[in-house]
Amino acid sequence: MNSPLAGIVKDGLWHQNVVFAQLLAMCPTMAVTTSGTNGLGMGLATTAVLVVSNVLVSAIRHTVSAQVRIPVFVVLIAGLVTIVDMAMNAWLHELYKVLGLFIALIVVNCAILGRAEAFAVKAGPLAAAVDGLAMGLGFTGALTLIGLVREFLGAGTLFAQASNLLGPSFAFLELRLPGYGGMLLMILPPGAFAVLGFLLAGKRLLERRAAARPAAEAAPAGSGCC
Amino acid sequence: MTLEQLRGRLGYQPLLLGAMALCASAALAWAADATRAAIAAAEARDLRASLAEVLPGGFADNDFLRDTIDLPRAGRTVTVYRARRNGRVEGAVFKVAERGYAADIQLLIGVDRDGRTLGVRVLKHAETPGLGDKIEVAKSAWIRAFDGRSLGDPPPGKWAVRKDGGDFDQFAGATITPRAVVRSVRGGLEFFAAHRAEILGEAS
Numbered sequence: 001m002n003s004p005l006a007g008i009v010k011d012g013l014w015h016q017n018v019v020f021a022q023l024l025a026m027c028p029t030m031a032v033t034t035s036g037t038n039g040l041g042m043g044l045a046t047t048a049v050l051v052v053s054n055v056l057v058s059a060i061r062h063t064v065s066a067q068v069r070i071p072v073f074v075v076l077i078a079g080l081v082t083i084v085d086m087a088m089n090a091w092l093h094e095l096y097k098v099l100g101l102f103i104a105l106i107v108v109n110c111a112i113l114g115r116a117e118a119f120a121v122k123a124g125p126l127a128a129a130v131d132g133l134a135m136g137l138g139f140t141g142a143l144t145l146i147g148l149v150r151e152f153l154g155a156g157t158l159f160a161q162a163s164n165l166l167g168p169s170f171a172f173l174e175l176r177l178p179g180y181g182g183m184l185l186m187i188l189p190p191g192a193f194a195v196l197g198f199l200l201a202g203k204r205l206l207e208r209r210a211a212a213r214p215a216a217e218a219a220p221a222g223s224g225c226c
Numbered sequence: 227m228t229l230e231q232l233r234g235r236l237g238y239q240p241l242l243l244g245a246m247a248l249c250a251s252a253a254l255a256w257a258a259d260a261t262r263a264a265i266a267a268a269e270a271r272d273l274r275a276s277l278a279e280v281l282p283g284g285f286a287d288n289d290f291l292r293d294t295i296d297l298p299r300a301g302r303t304v305t306v307y308r309a310r311r312n313g314r315v316e317g318a319v320f321k322v323a324e325r326g327y328a329a330d331i332q333l334l335i336g337v338d339r340d341g342r343t344l345g346v347r348v349l350k351h352a353e354t355p356g357l358g359d360k361i362e363v364a365k366s367a368w369i370r371a372f373d374g375r376s377l378g379d380p381p382p383g384k385w386a387v388r389k390d391g392g393d394f395d396q397f398a399g400a401t402i403t404p405r406a407v408v409r410s411v412r413g414g415l416e417f418f419a420a421h422r423a424e425i426l427g428e429a430s
Binding site: 034063064065067068071072075076078079082083086087089090091093097184187188 | 232243246251253257258261271
């Protein structure tokens, strides 16, 4: 797992996670994560846009001069998102009714332009595609996790209305905690900040543990005394 | 890069940007063209489904999506869909909107020819999740309380939520939302009463 592509995947999913490490794309993260299903849908739509935009940016990286690259990328991403928006409205209409409001918001997701600038413009199409996929899936995972926590604490359900998004065969995902009154704060915007804060702290804690472990193992051998 | 070097390449930048914009526009035009028919069909299907929500099954035998009349209401145009049986207008469906807690609440109202509500459904709202969203039929049966009501039932003074001395329940923690819906439905019934002859297509 030491090839460059594996490194890109690890960065996207964990070390450079859009939400939990780069703290980018806070607007969709806060707005959409009222349920696990919404987070998942938004994450997947963003992933699709991110992969295509990364590949296109990478493909034209030698043609575009540094001075006009930002407006060129903005035009490209905005056009791409609009096409995705129209295609979903036409052929995935049920899903569009659930996510429609958020699709247009992908344009202003700074993670897309961020990846174009930070990665795709300097990399080949394959690496750019892998980066887009990994960053997108990392984003999807983060949004789904925040959504699930908020949904569970706020309404006592998990993956409510998942069958709208994924089809009737996924109805088994929908769980409900019987007799739970709910905690409205978690569904409202403050809940998003609170949950994100606790999850960020949790990630830091895990990383600190992981960093401390090799040090503890190395210490006795290195120092030589008790 | 120095300023002199940049000047030399000045023609390239706008050309590149223009070419990109042209490509993007062409792609968008193609996509809009390719999806137009499917989007229109999906929207018509949605409209038909929501109209069917507020009309009892088998109420109409005509294609009420195409049997419409446009009427003015407070400076805007309201499209009224007419449900006929054996050629006679038996009911009408139209949209009303009223400011709720967060934004406009859009409702669809079905009214029979005698001015009784056949059904009310929320089309669009931005009320607080967990409080105001009980106006959705998927979350609560509250909205069904309007079924069969008319301007005389309850009497005019009782067309309000209980807190205001009326006949309709409010929700715990949310008064503004149900108040807006009650006002909206009453407004819709008044609109129907004012235009009854035109909607039914009969001289009064």
